[in-house]
Amino acid sequence: MYALQGIDNKYLDRLEANKRDILKQIRADNLTQLYFEVFNKAIIKHGESFVEKDLGSFFAKLVHTFRPKDYCALDNPIKNYFGLKKESFFISFLIISSEYKHWAIDNKIFMQTIKDKFRRADLNQIINHNQLTDLKLLDLIFWSKANRIEKKAITE
Numbered sequence: 703m704y705a706l707q708g709i710d711n712k713y714l715d716r717l718e719a720n721k722r723d724i725l726k727q728i729r730a731d732n733l734t735q736l737y738f739e740v741f742n743k744a745i746i747k748h749g750e751s752f753v754e755k756d757l758g759s760f761f762a763k764l765v766h767t768f769r770p771k772d773y774c775a776l777d778n779p780i781k782n783y784f785g786l787k788k789e790s791f792f793i794s795f796l797i798i799s800s801e802y803k804h805w806a807i808d809n810k811i812f813m814q815t816i817k818d819k820f821r822r823a824d825l826n827q828i829i830n831h832n833q834l835t836d837l838k839l840l841d842l843i844f845w846s847k848a849n850r851i852e853k854k855a856i857t858e
Contacts, residue, residue, distance in 0.1 A: 709757070710747040728768045737761055737792050758791025765795075770835045773799040780841065783848035799837065806836035813839070 717724065720740070727736040741757040759776070766775035774780075776795045781787065786794040806813050813836050820839070821831045 709744075709755075709760075713744060713746055724764075725768065728765055731769075731772075733765060733773075733796075742792065756791060758795065762791065762795045766837075770833075770838060772803070772837070774802055774837045774841045776841075777845060777848075779848035779851075780844050783844060783851065802837045802840045806840065816843075 717740075724736065724740065727733070737758075741761040743754050744757050745752050746755045759778070762773070762776040765773045773795065776791065776798055780798065781789070781791065781794045784794075784798060786797065789797075816839060817831070817834065820829075820834070824831070
């Protein structure tokens with residue numbers, strides 16, 4: 703929802719009308735074409751005029767929703783934490799997703815240990831641990847670290 707702030711109804715209607723094709727491209731892993739055709743340089747009505755807007759944040763969250771084992775739900779604090787502040791959202795999304803996957807594969811035992819400890823700590827069973835992918839777990843860890851750094855920078 704947050705990633706859709708400032709998007710006009712006409713653009714949302716376009717997404718709705720193309721929903722089947724968008725989902726088909728996500729499932730086919732045809733992300734580059736999809737991103738540049740639909741989410742990059744989107745023309746959005748802003749007041750009485752139109753502006754060009756990169757919807758990379760929304761794109762990352764949308765792709766993550768349908769491919770959570772392959773792509774992370776990237777946020778700016780994580781992008782910045784990894785030193786990709788000046789990089790495009792799309793490129794950062796691909797880089798971080800790829801590196802999360804590689805790290806999780808190379809550290810399977812450690813990932814399972816983290817998941818087990820996380821499951822035991824979740825006394826109120828807030829999280830559906832069966833759906834907690836390696837990428838989502840790494841995203842949660844680094845989101846927490848990145849937000850602590852941002853909060854510290856704000857208060858200094």
